[in-house]
């Protein structure tokens with residue numbers, strides 16, 4: 145059936161044409177040195193439900209000090225008049241991402257007062273699932289680069 149063959153041939157031709165375009169594009173993508181390396185997309189440990197729950201808990205318990213978007217105090221490395229450090233940013237621009245998850249959980253549970261700081265403990269206000277939800281919300285503000293760095297530390301600490 146010549147008609148059938150013709151259809152098959154044009155489908156093959158279409159496929160070929162389709163393929164012809166892509167290698168040119170991907171070649172450009174892989175050989176262009178000016179394109180900065182992208183951070184690998186790392187699967188996050190939390191779900192969007194946890195982030196949504198965490199948003200409410202964060203607003204109620206943490207935002208008064210660490211600010212609405214976790215931006216904290218810009219001058220977080222400078223002690224105040226009483227010699228204490230102000231609430232630092234938790235959005236991935238300061239130091240929080242250097243801590244593995246188990247330490248972040250502990251910071252929220254016990255606060256900073258036992259270490260000479262001023263953050264109150266939350267062990268009697270938030271249960272373990274709520275603390276995880278708050279931390280999920282906090283980490284949802286971290287870039288893929290910061291999250292990937294953090295995960296390396298977190299894996300070492302497990």
Ligand code: HEC
Nearest residue numbers: 205206209229230231232239240251256257261262263278
């Ligand atoms: C009364 C103010 C205050 C509240 C409320 C507060 N924090 Fe803090 N937080 C601080 C301060 C100040 C620090 C710095 C350490 C210290 O002085 O205890 C800190 C430190 C931290 C750190 C360690 C950051 C780092 O760079 O190592 C994390 C994580 C954190 N807070 C999370 C939270 C979360 C989550 C909540 C809400 C559940 C919360 N904080 C509520 C004041 C507060």
